[in-house]
Each structure stands twice: as C-alpha cells, then as structure tokens.
Amino acid sequence: MTLAERLAAYLTRTSGQPTTVENLARIAGGASRETYRFDALVGGERHGRILRRDPPGSLIDTDRRVEFLAIRSFAGRGVAAPEALLVEQEGAELERPFFIMGRVDGGAAASPFDPDPYGAHAGAIGERFFEIMGAIAAEPLDGLPILEAATRVAPEDCWRRELDYWSGVVEADEQHPQPIVRAAIRRLSRRPPPPPAKLAVVHGDLRSGNFLHDGAGRILAVLDWEMAHLGDPLEDVAWAMDPLWSHPGDPRISGMVARDEALAIWRSASGLAIDPAALAWWSLFASVKAQAIWISSAKAWRDGGLAEPILAFSGWYTARRQDEILADRLVAMDAP
Amino acid sequence: MTPSLPDILRGFAVALNTPLPPEALGDYTAGRAGILTLLALLAAQEAERGIAARLWENGAIRSLFSAAAVSAYDGALGGRLATAVSGADDEASWTALDLANADLRRLLIALHEAVEDQRDGALNREILALYARMAKARRLELPGAMGG
Numbered sequence: 001m002t003l004a005e006r007l008a009a010y011l012t013r014t015s016g017q018p019t020t021v022e023n024l025a026r027i028a029g030g031a032s033r034e035t036y037r038f039d040a041l042v043g044g045e046r047h048g049r050i051l052r053r054d055p056p057g058s059l060i061d062t063d064r065r066v067e068f069l070a071i072r073s074f075a076g077r078g079v080a081a082p083e084a085l086l087v088e089q090e091g092a093e094l095e096r097p098f099f100i101m102g103r104v105d106g107g108a109a110a111s112p113f114d115p116d117p118y119g120a121h122a123g124a125i126g127e128r129f130f131e132i133m134g135a136i137a138a139e140p141l142d143g144l145p146i147l148e149a150a151t152r153v154a155p156e157d158c159w160r161r162e163l164d165y166w167s168g169v170v171e172a173d174e175q176h177p178q179p180i181v182r183a184a185i186r187r188l189s190r191r192p193p194p195p196p197a198k199l200a201v202v203h204g205d206l207r208s209g210n211f212l213h214d215g216a217g218r219i220l221a222v223l224d225w226e227m228a229h230l231g232d233p234l235e236d237v238a239w240a241m242d243p244l245w246s247h248p249g250d251p252r253i254s255g256m257v258a259r260d261e262a263l264a265i266w267r268s269a270s271g272l273a274i275d276p277a278a279l280a281w282w283s284l285f286a287s288v289k290a291q292a293i294w295i296s297s298a299k300a301w302r303d304g305g306l307a308e309p310i311l312a313f314s315g316w317y318t319a320r321r322q323d324e325i326l327a328d329r330l331v332a333m334d335a336p
Numbered sequence: 337m338t339p340s341l342p343d344i345l346r347g348f349a350v351a352l353n354t355p356l357p358p359e360a361l362g363d364y365t366a367g368r369a370g371i372l373t374l375l376a377l378l379a380a381q382e383a384e385r386g387i388a389a390r391l392w393e394n395g396a397i398r399s400l401f402s403a404a405a406v407s408a409y410d411g412a413l414g415g416r417l418a419t420a421v422s423g424a425d426d427e428a429s430w431t432a433l434d435l436a437n438a439d440l441r442r443l444l445i446a447l448h449e450a451v452e453d454q455r456d457g458a459l460n461r462e463i464l465a466l467y468a469r470m471a472k473a474r475r476l477e478l479p480g481a482m483g484g
Binding site for chain 1: 448
C-alpha cells in the first residue's frame with residue numbers, strides 16, 4: 001500500500017467514515033519529522049491537513065505527544081497555533097508515530113537564504129512575532145493540555161535541566177572534539193542564571209522560518225512546536241535573537257525589528273521584566289543548544305547512510321557558523 | 337570537524353542514487369536539489385581551503401601548547417602537551433589531518449579545563465582568541481547574498 005492508502009485506511013478506521021486522501025505531498029524542510037500536506041475527503045467535504053511523522057532516525061529526540069499537546073494548548077488563544085487533531089504514539093497504519101493537524105493555507109515560511117524575507121512588512125511581522133512570543137509567556141499554566149505530558153520543573157532548575165539535556169546531546173553525538181561548545185557549556189554551568197520571573201510554556205524553536213506569514217504583514221500559523229517544554233520564557237527570547245537566524249550585517253532580529261524594539265514588544269505582551277543577566281545566560285545557552293542540534297544532524301546524516309542532504313548542510317555549514325557565533329560570544333563575555 | 341569533504345562527496349553519490357517515493361516528488365525534491373546545489377558550492381570552497389585550514393589549526397594549537405602551556409602545567413597534562421608540541425603533520429590527507437586534529441582538540445579541551453580550574457585569566461583569553469580564529473579559518477561562505 002502507498003502512504004496515501006495507509007493514511008486513508010487510518011482515517012477511515014478512526015473516524016468511522018469512509019475517507020480518501022488526495023494530493024499527499026512531502027514538504028521540504030522539517031528535518032526532525034517528515035511533514036506532508038494532504039486533503040482528506042469525507043462525506044463530500046475536503047479538509048486541508050498536515051501529517052507530521054517520525055523519521056526512521058530522529059534528529060531531535062522529542063515526544064510528539066508533547067508537541068501535539070503544546071499546539072492544542074494554544075489553539076484559539078491568539079498565538080496562531082494550528083488545529084491539533086489526532087496523535088498516534090505507536091504508529092498504527094503508518095508504522096511510525098505521527099500526528100495530524102489542520103492545514104493553514106495561503107501563507108509561506110521565510111527561507112533562511114533570503115536576506116530580506118519580509119520586505120516592507122518586516123516591522124509589522126516583527127511586532128506580531130514578539131507579541132505572540134510574549135502571549136505564550138504570559139499564558140497561565142493551569143489547565144493547559146501540555147501539562148498532561150510535559151515534565152514539571154522547579155523554577156530554579158529550569159536552566160539546569162535544559163543545559164544537562166543539551167550538553168548530554170553534545171556528549172552523545174559529537175563525532176569530532178568540539179572545544180568551543182564545551183567551553184560554553186562549562187561557562188554556563190559555572191554561572192547559572194537567576195530563576196525565571198514566571199514558569200511558562202517555552203515553544204523551543206520560535207524563530208524566523210518557523211511561522212507562516214501572508215506576505216502582507218500577518219502571521220497565519222506558528223509551526224514546529226516539537227521542542228516545547230515548561231521553563232524560563234527568556235529561553236524563547238534568546239533563541240529568536242541568536243545571530244544564526246539573522247543575515248550578517250543586518251542589525252535586525254531575523255530581518256524583522258531591532259533588538260531593543262523586540263525586547264520592548266515582548267515585555268509589553270508578556271507583562272514580564274527582563275533580567276539582563278538572565279538574558280545573557282539564555283543567549284549563550286541558545287547557541288549551545290543550536291550547536292548540539294547541528295552536531296546531532298551530522299551524526300544523524302552519517303547514521304542514515306548519508307542520504308539526507310539537509311542533515312549534511314546543518315551538520316557542516318551551519319555548525320561552522322554556530323562555532324563562530326559561540327567563539328565570539330565567549331570572547332566578548334571574557335573581555336575586561 | 338565533521339562532515340569532512342570526502343564525506344560530503346560520498347553523500348552526493350548516495351543522495352543522487354536514492355529513489356524517492358511518489359509523495360516526495362514536487363516541493364520536497366526541489367528543496368532537496370537546492371540543498372545539494374548549495375553543498376556542491378560549499379564543497380568547492382572546502383576543496384580550495386580545507387587542507388590549508390586544517391594545517392593552520394593544527395599548527396596554531398601546537399604553538400599555543402608550546403608558547404604558553406608546557407612550563408605551567410606539570411604531571412600528566414604537561415607531558416601530553418610536550419609530546420603534542422613535538423608532533424607534525426607529515427601527511428596532508430584529509431583523514432590524517434583530521435585524526436591529528438582530533439587528538440590536538442582533545443588535549444586543548446583538557447588544557448582549557450585546567451586553565452579554568454587554575455583561574456589563569458591570561459591563558460584563558462589566549463585560548464578563547466584561538467577558538468575565534470579556528471572558527472573563522474573554517475568558515476564557509478554561502479554564495480551570493482545568502483546568509484543563514
């Protein structure tokens with residue numbers, strides 16, 4: 001059976017209604033999970049859907065149920081989360097774990113290779129982007145679906161849990177000694193940040209390229225919630241501001257708005273203050289986490305028989321750029 | 337540093353000979369071709385500069401060991417540093433240079449940890465400056481206006 005036929009069989013079984021699948025097509029990008037768009041035809045009606053399926057070897061070892069429940073936590077709460085519909089931990093007819101979301105049509109994600117992805121609408125997109133980030137930070141945790149699956153953490157332990165996890169990834173996946181990221185890990189470990197002003201849902205990968213926009217200044221959907229967790233909301237702020245997502249020489253955050261403006265928008269939307277020491281810690285951490293992902297990319301590429309070029313690109317070009325960012329950060333932090 | 341240029345070239349062969357299912361044709365295949373094109377252009381840069389960057393980095397690490405560290409660190413670490421200083425890159429192949437580089441980087445990590453334990457600020461700054469130079473020496477430039 002083809003993937004489309006298996007998907008139709010699954011939808012027919014679980015909905016109790018005959019369902020056919022049309023226009024199934026894999027979407028480029030999304031190295032951590034295979035992502036497909038398709039139309040589900042049920043009772044004469046056509047529904048746009050997205051399938052996110054675990055790859056044979058996963059780049060980021062995350063629980064798709066947490067991702068699914070994170071999306072569900074924010075659907076209808078003004079942060080452009082798509083509709084979370086079905087999750088299968090065991091894989092069922094599709095053999096590997098997956099979940100299905102409603103599809104948001106009419107938008108595009110920015111290419112990381114486009115030096116000015118938002119053009120004349122950069123300011124409007126930036127304002128909305130940091131408003132959304134602030135709204136996620138402001139959301140009270142009580143009653144959110146993500147609490148069913150996300151690991152609880154004490155506020156004072158947010159940094160330690162994240163640093164332990166990502167330094168463990170470096171330790172496990174490093175295939176050539178990496179002195180720069182290891183120096184950054186030691187520095188983070190020696191000088192912990194203050195605890196967060198508020199424990200919040202952290203998207204974990206909220207940046208340019210991970211949302212759909214309509215080309216006219218509106219954000220239609222926030223994507224890629226696979227690294228969502230509970231933690232310090234400054235983690236999202238720092239991640240979005242990593243220089244990796246900005247083009248060299250462009251002072252704007254990801255080609256959107258200037259740093260100070262971004263921080264002001266986030267403060268206003270979240271109602272939270274920003275401790276400069278905490279933001280500095282999470283900024284170095286963001287570069288460590290990113291490098292851990294690129295190190296894993298190189299390993300996943302090798303383990304997967306060198307077949308997936310995006311993993312080679314991430315583990316090679318992107319890892320080298322991240323090393324420059326990390327080294328420059330370390331030099332600047334150590335300057336008298 | 338992985339992947340090495342020979343790895344990248346082997347990856348081309350694998351990617352170009354991997355059949356894709358029908359649902360992967362279209363956007364996914366176009367995106368994949370774009371990435372392969374970028375990798376080819378980056379591979380050309382690495383073919384031009386990669387050996388020189390590795391030779392430079394290995395020499396720079398040995399030089400740091402020689403100039404700043406040997407006299408200050410006794411015992412096992414001092415002995416390892418002295419041995420590394422006397423090493424040389426006799427064979428300029430990708431594999432030989434990467435193997436030597438891995439040994440030197442492991443020792444650099446051990447030295448840096450010792451420097452941090454001893455709060456040797458001057459040598460710490462020297463090591464951090466070397467990291468910045470090492471990263472820049474291995475830089476790959478995306479073609480045209482591309483950043484990333």
